[in-house]
Amino acid sequence: MKREKFGIKENHIFIIATMALIVLLYGYGSIAFAGFFSTQVFLNLFIDNAYLIIVATGMAFVIITGGIDLSVGALVALISMVSASLLEAGLNGFVVMALSLLIGIAFGAFQGYFIYRFDLHPWIVTLAGMFLARGASFLISTDSIVITNETYSAISQAKVYLFGDHYISIGAVVAIIVVAIAIYIAKWTRFGRNVYAIGGNVKSAGLMGLPVKRTTILVYVFSGFCSALGGVVFTLYMLSGYGLHLLGMEMDAIAACVIGGILLTGGFGYLIGPTLGVMSMGIIQTIIMFQGTLSSWWTKIAVGFLLFVFILLQRLIVMKRRKRNVIRLKKVRNNVKVQSPSQSVSSEYK
Amino acid sequence: MNPFLYRMAQTKIFWPLVALLVLLLLNFFLIPGFFSVEIKNGHLFGSLIDIMNRVIPLLIISIGMTLVIAKEGIDISVGSVLAISGALAAYIMESSTVWVALIAAVGVGIVCGMWNGVLVSIFEIQPMVATLILLTVGRGIAQLITGGQILTIDDELYKYIGSGFLMGLPFSIFIGGAIFLIMLYMKKRTAMGLFLESIGNNITASKFAGIQPRKIIFLVYTISGVCAAIAGIIVSANVSSADANNAGLWIELDAILAVVIGGTSMRGGRYFLGGTVVGALFIQTLSTTIYSVGINPQIVMVVKAFVVIIVCLVQSEQFRSIFMQFNKKKVSF
Numbered sequence: 001m002k003r004e005k006f007g008i009k010e011n012h013i014f015i016i017a018t019m020a021l022i023v024l025l026y027g028y029g030s031i032a033f034a035g036f037f038s039t040q041v042f043l044n045l046f047i048d049n050a051y052l053i054i055v056a057t058g059m060a061f062v063i064i065t066g067g068i069d070l071s072v073g074a075l076v077a078l079i080s081m082v083s084a085s086l087l088e089a090g091l092n093g094f095v096v097m098a099l100s101l102l103i104g105i106a107f108g109a110f111q112g113y114f115i116y117r118f119d120l121h122p123w124i125v126t127l128a129g130m131f132l133a134r135g136a137s138f139l140i141s142t143d144s145i146v147i148t149n150e151t152y153s154a155i156s157q158a159k160v161y162l163f164g165d166h167y168i169s170i171g172a173v174v175a176i177i178v179v180a181i182a183i184y185i186a187k188w189t190r191f192g193r194n195v196y197a198i199g200g201n202v203k204s205a206g207l208m209g210l211p212v213k214r215t216t217i218l219v220y221v222f223s224g225f226c227s228a229l230g231g232v233v234f235t236l237y238m239l240s241g242y243g244l245h246l247l248g249m250e251m252d253a254i255a256a257c258v259i260g261g262i263l264l265t266g267g268f269g270y271l272i273g274p275t276l277g278v279m280s281m282g283i284i285q286t287i288i289m290f291q292g293t294l295s296s297w298w299t300k301i302a303v304g305f306l307l308f309v310f311i312l313l314q315r316l317i318v319m320k321r322r323k324r325n326v327i328r329l330k331k332v333r334n335n336v337k338v339q340s341p342s343q344s345v346s347s348e349y350k
Numbered sequence: 351m352n353p354f355l356y357r358m359a360q361t362k363i364f365w366p367l368v369a370l371l372v373l374l375l376l377n378f379f380l381i382p383g384f385f386s387v388e389i390k391n392g393h394l395f396g397s398l399i400d401i402m403n404r405v406i407p408l409l410i411i412s413i414g415m416t417l418v419i420a421k422e423g424i425d426i427s428v429g430s431v432l433a434i435s436g437a438l439a440a441y442i443m444e445s446s447t448v449w450v451a452l453i454a455a456v457g458v459g460i461v462c463g464m465w466n467g468v469l470v471s472i473f474e475i476q477p478m479v480a481t482l483i484l485l486t487v488g489r490g491i492a493q494l495i496t497g498g499q500i501l502t503i504d505d506e507l508y509k510y511i512g513s514g515f516l517m518g519l520p521f522s523i524f525i526g527g528a529i530f531l532i533m534l535y536m537k538k539r540t541a542m543g544l545f546l547e548s549i550g551n552n553i554t555a556s557k558f559a560g561i562q563p564r565k566i567i568f569l570v571y572t573i574s575g576v577c578a579a580i581a582g583i584i585v586s587a588n589v590s591s592a593d594a595n596n597a598g599l600w601i602e603l604d605a606i607l608a609v610v611i612g613g614t615s616m617r618g619g620r621y622f623l624g625g626t627v628v629g630a631l632f633i634q635t636l637s638t639t640i641y642s643v644g645i646n647p648q649i650v651m652v653v654k655a656f657v658v659i660i661v662c663l664v665q666s667e668q669f670r671s672i673f674m675q676f677n678k679k680k681v682s683f
Contacts (some may be wrong), residue, residue: 068478118662118663118668118669119668120662120663121662123616124606124610124662125659125662127603127606127607127658128654128658129655130655131603131652131654131658132651132652132655132656135648135650135651135653135654135655138651139646139648139649139652243648247599251482255482255486264479295493295498297490297493297494297498298490298494299490300487300490300493301487301491303486304483304484304490307483307486311475311480311483312473315473315474315475319474
């Protein structure tokens with residue numbers, strides 16, 4: 001990569017901006033409210049948002065390939081419902097977890113197959129998936145089911161102690177492991193490279209002989225798996241199953257990805273990004289909670305504003321890069337003028 | 351095959367219409383008295399009238415959405431705009447007259463639409479992402495206006511918009527019809543419609559042909575915002591209250607579904623307002639059917655999911671090509 005004058009890689013701008021945002025928000029909270037600057041408050045961010053971190057990380061892969069997965073929130077609700085009802089029927093806790101993950105994988109595989117095989121818009125297919133998952137969880141029961149299973153309560157109450165008497169939950173540990181694995185997959189495996197290549201340009205990826213079909217389907221499988229895992233973690237966190245859990249959570253996951261610097265046009269983004277995005281959203285929530293008088297809907301407005309700022313930032317950087325690419329292209333092919341107003345850099349070569 | 355029938359089957363509106371008719375036929379057998387329309391107090395009553403009355407907010411939003419999808423965009427903020435406009439109208443009516451409230455509600459729709467339009471046309475942000483911002487913020491703003499409560503509306507004139515009758519028919523039908531006719535006129539008789547289809551087909555070529563896509567795109571999102579605001583007025587007038595949380599929840603998905611069922615492709619280009627109307631009617635009839643047959647209403651979502659998949663499969667070229675090969679062996683035209 002070419003280095004910029006002031007020594008920051010252009011690719012890192014998003015991550016740096018998000019980190020700066022986290023520091024800024026956390027700094028503001030620490031100054032404004034007593035008791036904000038404590039290790040436990042910080043660790044609570046992971047405990048309360050563990051499921052969202054997992055789901056957003058899965059979503060990140062999909063977005064990097066240029067797709068989208070709207071079914072995640074509904075899938076989490078479905079998993080919570082399925083596990084609650086299965087546990088009520090007296091199944092072993094670990095069997096239920098395994099079944100939940102299998103449901104997620106199967107769900108993702110179906111969506112990926114439809115999207116690839118019939119060239120359908122991911123938006124539409126996953127929208128149908130969302131309806132299906134929500135509807136299915138209502139079919140199981142329209143009421144909330146409380147979980148009393150011993151395994152689940154034990155895991156949900158377990159505390160992993162870090163630094164003396166500060167702790168995180170098992171869910172948070174799972175989330176951190178998932179993020180670590182995701183970073184490894186994206187950076188050091190062939191699959192990860194393929195994901196970026198497809199996001200950059202599907203056609204050239206296909207011409208290069210990369211397995212477009214397998215990768216596309218696997219990406220949705222991974223997202224489905226992450227949603228299911230997020231569902232298990234969320235069920236442990238809430239200890240109840242309900243079809244209306246997490247309405248509109250898919251938008252939170254997308255917002256986390258955008259704030260974390262994953263380009264929605266695909267082909268670019270670091271897998272630590274969604275975690276940072278979730279954390280900054282979590283900090284906003286905590287600030288509003290500490291503030292006390294502000295109502296919870298201010299969270300939505302603040303997150304929306306952040307989304308706006310980060311999307312603009314993305315846009316500016318893409319525009320800059322495109323300009324540079326067009327100049328480079330002009331140098332190569334002097335008399336051919338290529339212009340593509342609404343797409344990213346990559347689509348100019350289509 | 352009959353050549354006339356074959357030509358009919360080629361038109362985009364044919365299949366949605368068939369689906370609607372099949373559904374109505376199903377209703378005819380399943381629900382006794384589905385098609386009966388009675389006159390009570392000079393008003394028409396019956397399941398069909400009920401469907402037509404209930405479909406109007408969805409229909410208006412779908413018409414706006416058709417234009418947006420025609421230029422290969424999408425507007426997922428309509429539900430939030432609907433909530434804002436209803437909330438604002440209810441809030442203003444507490445201290446002011448109904449006319450001010452109506453103007454403000456439509457005005458806020460224009461502002462929201464312009465906001466989306468600026469993001470998409472000037473900053474060239476992906477439509478889905480650009481409207482995602484308003485989707486997230488919109489409900490927050492609506493709740494800010496209502497103060498987190500459900501505002502009730504007492505004004506008789508305002509209520510008339512949602513539940514009044516004109517010439518025996520619900521008044522909202524006339525609003526929906528008027529918007530449909532205006533949009534149809536715009537499509538058929540003005541350059542705007544042509545430009546819109548051309549941009550949806552190929553934005554670069556349209557640019558070279560001298561069309562200014564930015565203006566058209568901006569206008570399209572503004573229209574979508576206004577449509578959502580009008581729908582918001584009707585929804586809040588119908589239930590005489592403004593609920594920032596639940597008004598128009600997921601209506602954007604229904605609207606997209608209506609547009610896609612109506613034969614307008616998500617990839618932009620030609621658009622079919624008539625098809626959208628049929629699509630919206632189909633969705634509402636489906637819901638009404640499920641409610642009146644007595645199935646658990648939550649199944650609506652599962653049914654919708656399958657409808658989405660089937661409709662999209664039928665539109666998918668890959669899927670069609672499988673069937674075309676299959677057909678060619680049997681039928682020769």
